[in-house]
Amino acid sequence: xTLERTTLEDSIDRAAETVGSVWxxxxxxxxxxxxxxxxxxxxxxxxxxxxxxxxxxxPRPSVFRRAWxxxxxxxxxxxxxxxxxxxxxxxxxxxxxxxxxxxxxGTEPDTATETVDRVLSKWLAAFLDQGQAQxxxxxxxxxxxxxxxxxxxxxxxxxxxxAPSDLPEIPTAALESVLSDYPQGxxxxxxxxxxAALPGWTGFIKQRADGHAGPWQExxxxxxxxxxxxxxTLADLLDAPVEPDENEGEASDATEGADRDVPLPEIWLTxxxxxxxxxxxxxxxxxxxxxSTENDERPAAxxxxxxxxxxxxxxxxxxxxxxxxxxxxxxxxxxxxxxxxYDSAVDIDACPPIVDPQHRIADRPExxxxxxAAHDRWTQVASAGRKHLKSxxxxxxxxxxxxxxxxxxxxxxxxxxxLVPSAVADLSAAVDERVPSRNEFCSPxxxxxxxxxxxxxxxxxxxxxxxxxxxxxxxxxxGWAEFARLVVFAGHASETxxxxxxxxxxxxxxxxNPGGPNARVLAAICNDEEVKTELRERGFxxxxxxxxxxxxxxxxxxxxxxxxxxxxxxxxxxxxxLRGDLEDARAGAAGERAESMRGSDPDEAVRDTERRTxxxxxxxxxxxxxxxxxxxxxxxxxxxxxxxDGRAFLHSYDWTTDPDGEALEAIVTGPLxxxxxxxxxxxxxxVDNAVYGSGSKVTQNxxxxxxxxxxxxxxxxxGLPLQSLMLDDERPYHQxxxxxxxxxAPVERVTDxxxxxxxxxxxxxxxxxxxxxxxxxxDNAAFHYQGDLEWEPTLAKPLVH
Numbered sequence: 001x002t003l004e005r006t007t008l009e010d011s012i013d014r015a016a017e018t019v020g021s022v023w024x025x026x027x028x029x030x031x032x033x034x035x036x037x038x039x040x041x042x043x044x045x046x047x048x049x050x051x052x053x054x055x056x057x058x059p060r061p062s063v064f065r066r067a068w069x070x071x072x073x074x075x076x077x078x079x080x081x082x083x084x085x086x087x088x089x090x091x092x093x094x095x096x097x098x099x100x101x102x103x104x105x106g107t108e109p110d111t112a113t114e115t116v117d118r119v120l121s122k123w124l125a126a127f128l129d130q131g132q133a134q135x136x137x138x139x140x141x142x143x144x145x146x147x148x149x150x151x152x153x154x155x156x157x158x159x160x161x162x163a164p165s166d167l168p169e170i171p172t173a174a175l176e177s178v179l180s181d182y183p184q185g186x187x188x189x190x191x192x193x194x195x196a197a198l199p200g201w202t203g204f205i206k207q208r209a210d211g212h213a214g215p216w217q218e219x220x221x222x223x224x225x226x227x228x229x230x231x232x233t234l235a236d237l238l239d240a241p242v243e244p245d246e247n248e249g250e251a252s253d254a255t256e257g258a259d260r261d262v263p264l265p266e267i268w269l270t271x272x273x274x275x276x277x278x279x280x281x282x283x284x285x286x287x288x289x290x291x292s293t294e295n296d297e298r299p300a301a302x303x304x305x306x307x308x309x310x311x312x313x314x315x316x317x318x319x320x321x322x323x324x325x326x327x328x329x330x331x332x333x334x335x336x337x338x339x340x341x342y343d344s345a346v347d348i349d350a351c352p353p354i355v356d357p358q359h360r361i362a363d364r365p366e367x368x369x370x371x372x373a374a375h376d377r378w379t380q381v382a383s384a385g386r387k388h389l390k391s392x393x394x395x396x397x398x399x400x401x402x403x404x405x406x407x408x409x410x411x412x413x414x415x416x417x418x419l420v421p422s423a424v425a426d427l428s429a430a431v432d433e434r435v436p437s438r439n440e441f442c443s444p445x446x447x448x449x450x451x452x453x454x455x456x457x458x459x460x461x462x463x464x465x466x467x468x469x470x471x472x473x474x475x476x477x478x479g480w481a482e483f484a485r486l487v488v489f490a491g492h493a494s495e496t497x498x499x500x501x502x503x504x505x506x507x508x509x510x511x512x513n514p515g516g517p518n519a520r521v522l523a524a525i526c527n528d529e530e531v532k533t534e535l536r537e538r539g540f541x542x543x544x545x546x547x548x549x550x551x552x553x554x555x556x557x558x559x560x561x562x563x564x565x566x567x568x569x570x571x572x573x574x575x576x577x578l579r580g581d582l583e584d585a586r587a588g589a590a591g592e593r594a595e596s597m598r599g600s601d602p603d604e605a606v607r608d609t610e611r612r613t614x615x616x617x618x619x620x621x622x623x624x625x626x627x628x629x630x631x632x633x634x635x636x637x638x639x640x641x642x643x644x645d646g647r648a649f650l651h652s653y654d655w656t657t658d659p660d661g662e663a664l665e666a667i668v669t670g671p672l673x674x675x676x677x678x679x680x681x682x683x684x685x686x687v688d689n690a691v692y693g694s695g696s697k698v699t700q701n702x703x704x705x706x707x708x709x710x711x712x713x714x715x716x717x718x719g720l721p722l723q724s725l726m727l728d729d730e731r732p733y734h735q736x737x738x739x740x741x742x743x744x745a746p747v748e749r750v751t752d753x754x755x756x757x758x759x760x761x762x763x764x765x766x767x768x769x770x771x772x773x774x775x776x777x778x779d780n781a782a783f784h785y786q787g788d789l790e791w792e793p794t795l796a797k798p799l800v801h
Contacts, residue, residue: 005172005225012224015191018052021210021353022203022718024130024706027512028504029353030625032680032768033199033692033718042738042767043266052196055684055691058265059736061098063687066731067272068095074278078271085267098264112240117198119157119238120231121713123148124201128208129704130216140220145171145229160237171229178232182243193244194231195224200716202227204706214347269737273770277740280630281772281782281794283642284742289776290656291479291635299325301486301578303551304478306331306507306515307649307671308492309628310555313592315650317585319640322577326636327478328650330671331509333489333522334473337361338458341517342438350510350518352674359466360458361521363442439563444521446528467525468534474522475540476663479635479654483546486567486574489522490560491515492553494624498616500702501694501721505555505624508678509671516552520563523550527566547571556622557609558589593646596623596733619697619723626725626734628682631675633667634744634774649675655745655776664745665753669760672741676769679739685719686726686736693719739769746777751789761789 018036023029032038037045046057067073068091078091087094126137127144139147149167152158161167168174179187195202202224208216209223235242300323305311307328315326336351342363349357448461462470493514494505503512510518525531526548535542551562560582567575590605597608597620612621623646631649632639639650651667658664685693694700694717700708707716725734743750750773754761764771764785771785772794783791 008172008175009223009225011188012191012195012228015188016195016202016206016224018049018192019195019199019202019206020718021207022200022707022716023207023353023512024204025500025702025708026503026705027348028501029512030504030508030678030681030720031353032677033684034680035677038766038768039762040766043262045766047263052192053199053691056688057684058263058269059687059732061095061102061265062730063732063736064098064265064268064272065095067735072275072735073268073272074275077274077278078268081267081271081274085262087264087267094264094268098268110241112238113197113235115157115238116231116234116240117715118713119155119234121198121201121709121715123230124198124227124716125703125709125713127220127222128201128204128706130706132702132705143226144220144222145174145226148230158234158237167233168229171226174229174233175225178236178242186243190232190243191228194228194235197231198715200707200718203718204716272735273737273740276629276735276737277742277770277772280632280644280648280740280742281774283639284774284780284782285638285641286780288635288637289780291637291654297323298482299323299484300574301325301488302327302484303488303490304329304333304474304652305490305553306492306509307631307651307675308507308555309625309646309649310622311492311553312644312648312650313646314553314558314560314585314589316640316643317588317592318582320588321581321585324578324581325484327480327652328636329474329478329652330674331491331507331515331518333491333515333518334470334477335359335361335518335521337518337521339513339517342442348511348513350513350515352509352670353511354670354673357458359462360460361517362445362460363438364445365438365442439516439520440565443565444517444524446521446524462525464530464534467528467531468538470522471526471531471535472538472540473666475535476658477666478652479657479663480540481657483542485543485545485547485571486578487526487546487548488551488562488578489519489548490551490553491517491519492555494622495554495556495613496618496621497614499618499621500697500700500708501724504720504724505622508625509674514552516550516563519550519552523548523563523566545570555624556613557606558586558593560586593623619721623733624720624724625678626682628675628679628739629735629737630740630742631672632742632744633664633672634742638744638774653744655749661745661749661753664743664749665756668743668750668753669757672769673760673763676739676763680768681719682725682734683736683738685724686732686734689719689722689725693717693725694721697721697723738767741769741771742774743771744774744776744780747773747775747783747791751791755789 020031020033020035023031034045034049037049040048043057049055050057064073075091082088082094089097126133127140127147129136137147137151139150142150149164149169152161152167153163168177179190182190205222205224205227211217232242234240302325303315303318304327305315307330311328318324318326330352332351332355336355336358338347338357338360339350340347340360340362342365347360351357446461446467448459448463491510491514492507493516494502496502496505506512507515509515526542532542547567549562549564549567551560553560562575562579562582564575587606590609591603594605594608612618627645627647628649629647630644631651633651633653635654636650636652639648644650649671651671653664653667655664689695694708695710699710700717700721701710701712702708703716709716722729725732727733750771754764763769765787773783773785773791774780775783782794784794786792
């Protein structure tokens with residue numbers, strides 16, 4: 001039997017669909033770990049994923065009980081949900097029923113399979129290392145299978161292999177050797193089982209082989225075919241099962257003994273979600289059928305933030321600090337770019353994973369700039385110091401000398417970080433004030449190069465038409481018709497120390513990177529006089545005195561830094577007033593967040609947030625997007641009187657300026673899909689952190705600059721750590737609810753969009769997201785989506801608690 005490589009690859013690709021892609025930690029992307037199951041109803045998806053991965057699909061009964069006792073689940077809503085599914089019994093009795101059938105899911109793997117997992121994980125960590133190891137695995141340029149084959153004879157845990165020639169020469173031959181005992185109709189099931197055995201490493205290989213890893217994949221190529229060739233060869237050598245047991249891993253999400261289409265936990269979950277939705281809809285301002293423009297004074301400034309839930313908190317405080325408008329827009333600001341920082345070691349894709357970068361944008365330093373010289377001097381000294389320190393710590397000959405000569409100073413620095421992190425934060429801030437940032441002497445190079453860039457690579461810069469298009473799209477999506485004297489595009493980033501998951505706190509719309517560069521690009525585009533002229537011809541009356549500038553919201557400290565190098569003197573008073581009001585807003589937002597951070601003093605909130613940035617023992621620098629539950633698309637007036645508690649993604653939209661629905665279509669097919677990824681990442685990491693999260697930070701170990709493992713080896717963990725989700729071992733801070741989407745638009749417009757995009761409608765039809773449309777053409781009457789493009793009128797009902 002000779003296996004065709006293309007036939008094998010097709011079969012492997014189909015088998016891999018159930019394993020979600022995993023991004024490296026330096027650009028952590030929050031994605032639905034069950035993305036491969038979105039084509040089926042939620043309750044079926046979690047049951048099948050439970051069989052494959054052994055993961056829980058619903059919150060534990062204790063979580064439902066706590067939500068019930070706290071009044072988060074409306075009794076009438078729960079009673080109606082139970083009645084619809086023909087379930088009888090008192091809520092307490094049903095909770096007891098769920099608790100009674102709590103049991104461990106799946107079966108324990110046999111010893112031989114555990115050995116395969118351990119050995120394979122060891123070799124994957126060595127091969128996929130991205131610069132962490134001082135001595136890298138030899139032969140990686142040959143590819144994973146060839147490199148492993150050369151070294152396997154030296155591994156005492158691999159039996160029956162004394163020389164590379166004892167193993168097949170190429171990966172397809174290795175698979176042929178193992179699969180020859182099994183009918184071809186079973187191959188795909190075999191592949192699926194073995195790919196799911198280590199879903200973290202599999203997901204990382206899948207992401208990397210899809211063309212997203214750049215030079216690392218080029219230098220050290222790996223494919224799922226090679227991975228399976230090594231894994232199945234190891235299984236054969238170690239006498240581990242190759243073919244899956246058809247009865248293995250049966251789902252047990254509290255459904256045993258119940259003859260129900262929908263399991264009891266899903267009924268409780270749906271009731272909880274509907275209770276939350278009712279409370280959200282009850283706060284909608286029913287008088288706002290369209291944004292108000294009558295007798296409105298021109299705002300002092302308009303600030304555009306990412307739709308990120310953390311922005312909702314600071315936006316409320318900015319709006320109360322002065323005559324300001326705030327808006328929400330996906331944090332990459334519609335610029336699909338690969339960004340080359342002035343002194344960055346690598347380029348980054350600063351756009352969502354579902355969007356391919358279209359431009360290469362580099363920081364352009366100004367010549368003979370004093371700030372540039374100062375920045376370069378400090379950077380060179382700091383870089384040389386770090387390099388020297390690393391060599392002393394890792395060099396066998398120099399290590400003892402380093403301890404003798406520099407150990408006391410190094411120990412003192414460690415003690416300071418441990419005992420007085422606030423002082424370290426002050427020192428860091430002082431250095432930052434003295435050393436110019438690259439934003440002070442660089443600007444993004446936007447103009448298209450005459451040759452368009454090298455063939456086969458992204459073009460450098462943009463054409464005038466492309467610039468105008470990005471500005472026009474931004475204004476369209478937010479429904480802008482009027483402009484303030486100052487318009488701020490504020491990206492966001494986090495600040496933390498000793499945190500492998502730091503990129504998970506940056507901008508998800510920028511693929512886990514800071515959003516400041518994207519904000520600077522859009523501000524530069526909008527300040528371009530040629531762009532303004534073209535925009536005016538297209539109906540956007542941008543006043544001559546409107547100045548666009550960029551900023552960056554530090555979500556750990558709530559400080560908003562403005563990049564104001566292009567602001568003229570005529571606007572200095574406006575800028576000074578805005579800076580002062582942003583400081584007031586920061587204090588208010590930090591104080592509000594302090595209440596949710598255990599051990600924080602609201603009166604010292606700003607100081608405490610600064611400490612968290614420098615404290616290397618801080619497992620929870622901020623809550624990130626924990627608590628996210630809804631996505632609201634509409635004008636700010638719709639919810640500006642509500643305290644949404646940092647739980648809502650807010651995207652600006654004016655249905656009256658979008659008669660063809662094109663802007664709404666872009667929101668529904670883009671940002672809404674990304675927020676579903678985020679929501680499900682938080683949901684599944686909360687309900688089963690061991691399988692879909694990454695466990696406690698205390699016992700994590702980084703691997704190869706790509707991810708973390710628990711303890712000293714094993715699978716690459718795929719999701720968020722416990723500290724990002726839980727108040728303690730038993731109580732989640734994140735309420736595990738599926739996303740509630742609320743759109744302010746005519747029902748027919750939303751129906752047309754769903755009819756054209758079956759892949760998005762599928763998310764609603766299968767229960768991954770719920771959708772309610774607040775129809776401005778019917779006095780903001782709410783209609784809830786029932787599936788199959790059908791709607792049902794609904795009445796908001798406030799919760800009693």
